[in-house]
Amino acid sequence: MAKSDIEIAREATMQPITEIGSKLGIPADQVLQYGPYKGKLSFDFINSLDSKPDGKLILVTAITPTPAGEGKTTTTVGLGDGLNRIGKKAAICLREPSQGPCFGMKGGAAGGGYAQVVPMEDINLHFTGDFHAIGIAHNLLSALIDNHIYWGNELGIDLRRVSWRRVVDMNDRSLRSIVSSLGGVSNGFPREDGFDIVVASEVMAIFCLAKDLNDLTERLSRIVVAQRRDKSPVTAGDLMAPGPMAVLLKDAISPNLVQTLENNPAFIHGGPFANIAHGCNSVIATRTALKLADYVVTEAGFGADLGAEKFFDIKCRKAGLKPAAAVVVATIRALKMHGGVAKENLGQENVEAVKKGCSNLARHLANVKSFGVPVVVAINRFSADTDAEVAAVQEVAKTQGAKAILCNHWAEGSKGTEELAHEVVRVVDSQTANFSPIYPDDMPLWDKVKTIATRLYGASDIIADKAVRNRFKELEDMGYGDLPVCMAKTQYSFSTDPNLKGAPSGHVVPVRELRLSAGAGFVVAICGEIMTMPGLPRVPSAHNIKLDANGQIEGLF
Known part of the structure; x- marks a missing residue:
């Protein structure tokens, strides 16, 4: 067996x-140890590598x-x-x-x-607690939004247009859609809310694209968390959130x-x-x-x-x-x-x-x-x-x-x-690689999505209803037209139908929604049902995970 x-x-x-670090020329005192077999690299050492090829x-x-x-x-x-x-x-x-x-x-x-x-x-x-730090940083911003609204809402946030949800690193379908702030006046203003899994957080995307702590903080400040009644954006920077969020992430951001x-x-x-x-x-x-x-x-x-x-x-x-x-x-x-x-x-x-x-x-x-x-x-x-x-x-x-x-x-x-x-x-x-992205920064957002769909997916075209087409123009008018697009569709097919295997062609890709990830620096084109908070199956793997008589983990795979 x-x-x-x-x-x-x-x-x-x-x-x-x-x-292990010494095999790459990393001095022992530049490895911040999390026990004998895990470590993070110090930023002093990382910064010293800039001139190396x-x-x-x-x-x-x-x-x-x-x-x-x-x-x-x-x-x-x-x-x-x-x-x-x-x-x-x-x-x-x-x-x-x-x-x-x-x-x-x-x-x-x-x-x-x-x-x-x-x-x-x-x-x-x-592991080393990175996901915990990212989840806490994300939820701090969530708390600051509701706290701002509770204490007078000076920024004029429209409670119907708060787009920043909460996160937890667990599959829990019961948290997908909730109502928060119930229980009376002292708990704030009730509104629809929900949870995503931590890996779906824009803070995670920012964390993975940031070059250093300064870049991380700047990107966090650009997160759009809500809109006012006139649809103008409210950012994390407006709520003075990036500073404390970066503090929570300062250790996690070391690789x-x-x-x-x-x-x-x-x-x-x-x-x-x-x-x-x-x-x-x-x-x-x-x-x-x-x-x-x-x-x-x-x-x-x-x-x-x-x-x-x-x-x-x-x-x-x-x-x-x-x-x-x-x-x-x-x-x-x-x-x-x-x-x-x-x-x-x-x-x-x-x-x-x-x-x-x-x-x-x-x-x-x-x-x-x-x-x-x-x-x-x-x-x-x-x-x-x-x-x-x-x-x-x-x-x-x-x-x-x-x-x-x-x-x-x-x-x-x-x-x-x-x-x-x-x-x-x-x-x-x-072979010398002549790498180049397949579309330029200055291409209109609609054409970026169409380029990916037709050149890579084998589609004949993309479609969207009028509200979504207007959103394309709205994002460009707001100054986000030069961002790359992040396609969100089923991973099981070149099309948006997960049952179409092989290499389907001639299909049309529907764009259902556009979401702005201003801090991460891309626009998400949603082309199907996207689940940001998974649920557990009828028989979850958790049923098989336990400690044995010696305190060792069993059932993890």
């Missing part, structure tokens, strides 16, 4: 975090997600270990997991098998350093939603890693149509990053599902279904290359995969000018990604 992820992680021989940035993304799984995080860890195995100085950068999925249905996000980051239990639970099972350095910092936000780890962690390592492997949420696009068009654009290559992760199982095979039949060889499903892979490869970034395919191996099925994927990748490498990091660790590591190095060394 195969060992569980937590069993494998528990058997790991971890090195003191100062030793950058390493090569490699993005790990994937085909469109399916219930069969793809394994982006596992591949990111495996590739980082593989690069170190072949003698390269490499580090990985990941998002911090939310506790919501850990106790819900999806589980943790620290990799799997023999390609994990550790200490796995800490990373998936409270976290941990290690892989093979004792290679890993930065895990920040974790914004991949739909209403950009779904990438912090800019601070990525830029720090680039100064310390020759190769930095990072990932972006969901498939390449959402994750890679936002990584390129939002994170790289705003942070001035220049990715050298991208790895698109695929599994034979997922490609079969895109080819029309039901989940219960995935264990049977079906080369024709793989070929049909590869239409999804082919479009993702073409999309990534359209940003000027060379690409490699990582086939995340499962035991039921056959040689003929693997060959079919390799042939399709070849037609797109990419090599598909069979990877076995889940079972073998870095040994299973040696070939992938060599191919990534070859691509980075032999």
Whole structure:
């Protein structure tokens, strides 16, 4: 019987975090330790790196997600270990997991098998307290809004137009829509309110795009929390909130350093939603890693149509990053599902279904290359995969000018990604990336959304009702027209219908709503039902998580 992820992680021989830091040239006294195996880097040290050259940035993304799984995080860890195995100085950068999925249905996000980051239990639970700090900073702003209204509402906030909700890092559907301030005059003015999960907070998105504490504070001040009766915006700066919010975040904003099972350095910092936000780890962690390592492997949420696009068009654009290559992760199982095979039949060889499903892979490869970034395919191996099925994927990748490498990091660790590591190095060394976002800053917001929908999703057009079209113009008139757009749609299809697998084309993308994230610096185009406060399933993972007789955690995955 195969060992569980937590069993494998528990058997790991971890090195003191100062030793992990020394592999990147970080002095021991610049690692702020959270116990023996976790640490944060001091900003004095981070600031001392400014004059150093950058390493090569490699993005790990994937085909469109399916219930069969793809394994982006596992591949990111495996590739980082593989690069170190072949003698390269490499580090990985990941998002911090939310506790919501850990106790819900999806589980943790620290990799799997023999390609994990550790200490796995800490990373998936409270870690270094970053999410707690972000949640408290967010809720402080919520409290200041209602307090301002209670004490006379000098800013003239329209209670019907307060857009800033509250957050908690847990799946709890009962909090999605609430009425606050009940209980009489002393408790304030009752109004409709609600909670989102912490990773959906704009504070999280700001945290992950800020360059330093000053930039963080400035971005916090630009958050639009409400409107007056004339629809003019009220900001966090108007409420004098950024100062105390930044104080709450001053330690959290330092990047976290941990290690892989093979004792290679890993930065895990920040974790914004991949739909209403950009779904990438912090800019601070990525830029720090680039100064310390020759190769930095990072990932972006969901498939390449959402994750890679936002990584390129939002994170790289705003942070001035220049990715050298991208790895698109695929599994034979997922490609079969895109080819029309039901989940219960995935264990049977079906080369024709793989070929049909590869239409999804082919479009993702073409999309990534359209940003000027060379690409490699990582086939995340499962035991039921056959040689003929693997060959079919390799042939399709070849037609797109990419090599598909069979990877076995889940079972073998870095040994299973040696070939992938060599191919990534070859691509980075032999092909010069000519990275460029797919739309310019000065393009109208409507045309930015249309460009993404038609060029990347295969859509024929976008549509919106008159109120939404007016909102496009309103945001441009307010001075937000130069912001990038953050597409919020289902992650399960190129279209807005999660049941349309493969590579649908000719569909129309409806834009239902526009939301301004002024502090983060993007406009969210909502193109479907977006859940910012998930619920727990009928049988949540929490039912299986407990302490054993020795006080060790069981059931976490």
